[in-house]
Amino acid sequence: MITLKEYRGHIRNWEALCTELGISTELTRQEREGKILTEGYKAWGEEMGHHLHGMYAFALLDEESGKLFCLRDRFGTKPFYYYITADGRILYGTTIRRIMEQPGFVKELDEKQLQIYMSLTYPAGEDTFFKGVKKLMPGNILIWQNGAYEIKRYWKPEFKSDNSRTLDEWADEIHETVKKMMAEVKTADETAESFLSGGVDSSYVLAMSDAKMSNSCGYDDERFDESGLAKKTADILGIDNTRCLVTPEDYFSMVPFVQYNMELPLGDASAIAFAIACRETAKQTKLCYSGEGADEFFGGYNMYRNAERYGENLKTFYVGNTNIMKEEEKQRLLKNYDPEVLPINLVKELYSECEGLDPLSKMSLVDITVWLEGDIYLNVDKMSHAVDLEIRMPLTDERVFDIASRMPSEYKVNAEQNKVAFRTSASKVLPEEIAFRKKLGFIVPIRIWLADERYNADVRRLLNSDIAEKFFNMEEVKAIYDDYVGGNSDNWRKIWTIYTFLVWYEEYFVKR
Numbered sequence: 001m002i003t004l005k006e007y008r009g010h011i012r013n014w015e016a017l018c019t020e021l022g023i024s025t026e027l028t029r030q031e032r033e034g035k036i037l038t039e040g041y042k043a044w045g046e047e048m049g050h051h052l053h054g055m056y057a058f059a060l061l062d063e064e065s066g067k068l069f070c071l072r073d074r075f076g077t078k079p080f081y082y083y084i085t086a087d088g089r090i091l092y093g094t095t096i097r098r099i100m101e102q103p104g105f106v107k108e109l110d111e112k113q114l115q116i117y118m119s120l121t122y123p124a125g126e127d128t129f130f131k132g133v134k135k136l137m138p139g140n141i142l143i144w145q146n147g148a149y150e151i152k153r154y155w156k157p158e159f160k161s162d163n164s165r166t167l168d169e170w171a172d173e174i175h176e177t178v179k180k181m182m183a184e185v186k187t188a189d190e191t192a193e194s195f196l197s198g199g200v201d202s203s204y205v206l207a208m209s210d211a212k213m214s215n216s217c218g219y220d221d222e223r224f225d226e227s228g229l230a231k232k233t234a235d236i237l238g239i240d241n242t243r244c245l246v247t248p249e250d251y252f253s254m255v256p257f258v259q260y261n262m263e264l265p266l267g268d269a270s271a272i273a274f275a276i277a278c279r280e281t282a283k284q285t286k287l288c289y290s291g292e293g294a295d296e297f298f299g300g301y302n303m304y305r306n307a308e309r310y311g312e313n314l315k316t317f318y319v320g321n322t323n324i325m326k327e328e329e330k331q332r333l334l335k336n337y338d339p340e341v342l343p344i345n346l347v348k349e350l351y352s353e354c355e356g357l358d359p360l361s362k363m364s365l366v367d368i369t370v371w372l373e374g375d376i377y378l379n380v381d382k383m384s385h386a387v388d389l390e391i392r393m394p395l396t397d398e399r400v401f402d403i404a405s406r407m408p409s410e411y412k413v414n415a416e417q418n419k420v421a422f423r424t425s426a427s428k429v430l431p432e433e434i435a436f437r438k439k440l441g442f443i444v445p446i447r448i449w450l451a452d453e454r455y456n457a458d459v460r461r462l463l464n465s466d467i468a469e470k471f472f473n474m475e476e477v478k479a480i481y482d483d484y485v486g487g488n489s490d491n492w493r494k495i496w497t498i499y500t501f502l503v504w505y506e507e508y509f510v511k512r
Helices: 014-021 027-048 096-100 113-119 167-184 200-208 229-238 249-252 255-262 270-281 295-300 302-315 328-334 346-352 359-386 400-406 418-427 457-463 464-473 474-484 489-510
Strands: 003-010 055-061 066-074 081-084 090-093 141-143 150-155 194-197 213-218 239-246 287-289 390-392
Touching: 003 027, 003 457, 014 027, 014 239, 014 328, 027 055, 027 066, 027 113, 027 141, 055 489, 066 400, 081 194, 081 474, 090 096, 113 328, 113 489, 167 249, 167 400, 167 418, 194 200, 194 346, 200 287, 200 295, 200 418, 213 229, 213 270, 249 255, 249 270, 255 270, 255 359, 270 359, 270 390, 295 359, 295 400, 295 418, 302 346, 302 359, 328 474, 346 359, 359 390, 457 464, 464 474, 464 489
Parallel strands: 194 213, 194 287, 213 239, 287 390
Antiparallel strands: 003 055, 055 066, 066 141, 081 090, 141 150
């Protein structure tokens, strides 16, 4: 008998799978997805990951053989963790707290992860801040039997350029595929709303969906506020729009909630605003669309336009979308610095695998493998679940990625524009002023708020605390903070990264 022991996610191609596996489509979603996983394992065994589309992580137990089979989707949109106890048992789950609750778990900090975190601002790679707790990485399966486990990779992102097609042909394929995703991403009896920023990704998803309501974040400071652009997009599409005002008071009050529910520290300042957006959206719906994935697949970040200039040097420094502290600076800051623990070590194998690819494809590969899993998808999953909101990301799908993997880089970025083919596709349903609008990103006024003593009392408390003294050379922390408050606003990310780690540590190692 095959038993579903753990599951988190949504299977998109459930209708086709039900037909293929002889499962009634009249079952509830929970019943049919459970059946798909158990029957799919009987039919395909370890190959079942190739048959599923969607966002998922799960564990199945073969009661007869005692074999545990765990699988995480291709991009890591849903988390999965495991831990081997001192007496040789495996603990596992889609949350770390699920593992922590089980007998045999010993809570210890893996301090070397702090070194990685201070550069990347997120927990990258298979190790976590809890010693012994590991992530099952995207596109991998874990098999546990007779007291031993094996990890196998069933899928990895690969690029192979097809130079035989025109820009319009690529745009047509993107558009037809997104249309297919939107038909699969929910059932007719479900009602979904959609997050909407000022950017093309969320605008395209909204335009292609049947959502009747869109939800946006805004700030009182117009320099950072995209909500006006989002409202214009919604008006053009004839869709209602609600605006959630993010205040500095609300923002800072949410930090402990975010770091606790994230389970691992995350120094991405937009995560707090996203959590507030999830909280407010959950008051009016339980299902929402979001536009993650397209930037990494189709060349959406402005830095990608420098790819050719970086060339072969990429493998010496490019570890993903963020890299905020140099090794010399961390060496000064940390009491326990280990020169062997380097962020670049996380991607050395990736660079070996992608020899011969053009520089943009290499950057995309690193971000898809490391940054998306470690930051973006972690944030979306944890913050939505914390407020009982389900988020589905139509653009994150291997069938969408398949197009990007074949597309020449010249159709992704050029001297004037990023995400060229994707924007061309979006322009089929959006005005050009929206489809080709310059990328703004999900920006937050934190670089200003962090220096304001009306709001930063907790920051100052923790930077001067016994907790900080445990890990950091305090005079060096003070020097960075004083430099920031004195006018060097570029230092805000460093302060924020240290602060978010301290908040997380206090939540998990002091309060609990």
